[in-house]
Amino acid sequence: MKGREGRRTQGFTLIELLIVIIIIGLLAGLVGPRLFGKVSVAKQKAAKAQIELFGTALDALRLDVGRYPTTEEGLKALREKPSGMDSWKGPYLPKEIPFDPWGRAYVYKSPGEQGEYDLISHGLDGVAGGEGENEDIVSWKDIGK
Numbered sequence: 001m002k003g004r005e006g007r008r009t010q011g012f013t014l015i016e017l018l019i020v021i022i023i024i025g026l027l028a029g030l031v032g033p034r035l036f037g038k039v040s041v042a043k044q045k046a047a048k049a050q051i052e053l054f055g056t057a058l059d060a061l062r063l064d065v066g067r068y069p070t071t072e073e074g075l076k077a078l079r080e081k082p083s084g085m086d087s088w089k090g091p092y093l094p095k096e097i098p099f100d101p102w103g104r105a106y107v108y109k110s111p112g113e114q115g116e117y118d119l120i121s122h123g124l125d126g127v128a129g130g131e132g133e134n135e136d137i138v139s140w141k142d143i144g145k
Contacts, residue, residue, distance in 0.1 A: 040133040043101035047121040047137040057092040064089045068110045068117050114140040
């Protein structure tokens with residue numbers, strides 16, 4: 001019979017596990033903030049893309065009906081025929097109107113202050129104005145300009 005000395009147990013020692021955990025922690029500390037910084041930019045770009053999609057759908061509705069929906073009719077007019085729009089040929093969007101990337105409804109005004117209509121997402125803070133992550137995403141200008 002062999003004693004314990006001849007048998008090597010397999011596995012990691014506590015020191016080896018601690019070293020691996022420390023290395024993973026350091027990597028997460030260095031990489032994590034960079035990735036989270038890109039999340040806010042991605043949300044802003046997603047909001048801008050959705051606003052542009054709504055703009056295309058609104059333009060198609062205008063071609064059929066002759067006008068943009070009023071503020072009261074709202075973006076809902078892209079999915080459901082409002083009363084008084086006899087030449088409506090929608091739905092103009094394949095799915096329900098989504099919320100902005102921060103979980104709030106887009107603001108639609110027609111007539112708008114900046115054009116025939118204004119489409120707005122108030123960003124992370126949900127309040128008009130702001131900079132950085134709180135910047136409003138609007139239909140009449142590009143992100144960050």
